[in-house]
Amino acid sequence: MSHYLILSKLTQIYPTSNGPAVIVRDFDLAIEKGEFVCLIGHSGCGKSTVLSMIAGLNDITEGGIILAGKELVGPGPDRGIVFQSPCLLPWMTAFENVMLGVNQVFFTANRDERRQIAEYYLSVTGLGDAMQKRPAELSQGMR
Numbered sequence: 001m002s003h004y005l006i007l008s009k010l011t012q013i014y015p016t017s018n019g020p021a022v023i024v025r026d027f028d029l030a031i032e033k034g035e036f037v038c039l040i041g042h043s044g045c046g047k048s049t050v051l052s053m054i055a056g057l058n059d060i061t062e063g064g065i066i067l068a069g070k071e072l073v074g075p076g077p078d079r080g081i082v083f084q085s086p087c088l089l090p091w092m093t094a095f096e097n098v099m100l101g102v103n104q105v106f107f108t109a110n111r112d113e114r115r116q117i118a119e120y121y122l123s124v125t126g127l128g129d130a131m132q133k134r135p136a137e138l139s140q141g142m143r
């Protein structure tokens with residue numbers, strides 16, 4: 001059976017002033033569709049580095065990632081990531097920040113449908129009353 005997500009000999013090496021820093025080396029992992037997986041390890045062991053590579057936000061030094069039978073190249077709207085710290089654009093409201101993603105993923109929907117999608121997800125995450133607030137007006141958890 002072929003796995004849904006395959007990390008194969010995934011390696012991340014950063015160039016630093018002290019020479020190459022090996023952050024992740026030969027990391028193998030296979031995940032099935034619908035499986036819930038936690039990566040557990042000490043601070044700085046490379047968990048976010050691996051997630052960033054799956055999200056396509058980080059170059060892969062060696063090895064590769066296969067998702068649904070295709071090798072991953074760069075980021076795409078088929079993957080979502082919740083960053084460790086909020087990455088909201090401070091001059092935009094909560095609604096406008098959410099619309100950035102909605103516009104990318106639901107580009108075939110019309111303007112009104114996209115607005116409804118953003119409002120729906122803000123509402124079900126308890127942010128219905130905060131849609132027009134800017135990040136500085138939101139609590140850390142709301143961000």
Ligand SMILES: Nc1ncnc2c1ncn2[C@@H]1O[C@H](COP(=O)(O)OP(=O)(O)OP(=O)(O)O)[C@@H](O)[C@H]1O
Pocket residue numbers: 014015016021023041042043044045046047048049050084
């Ligand atoms: N751009 C970079 N250049 C050099 N080293 C980096 C870079 N980014 C991250 N690192 C180093 O890579 C290591 C892994 O970082 P990473 O953010 O993946 O850790 P983590 O396991 O997610 O930790 P935490 O649990 O604290 O979130 C750390 O030692 C960090 O200093």
Ligand SMILES: [Mg+2]
Pocket residue numbers: 047048049084
């Ligand atoms: Mg991390």
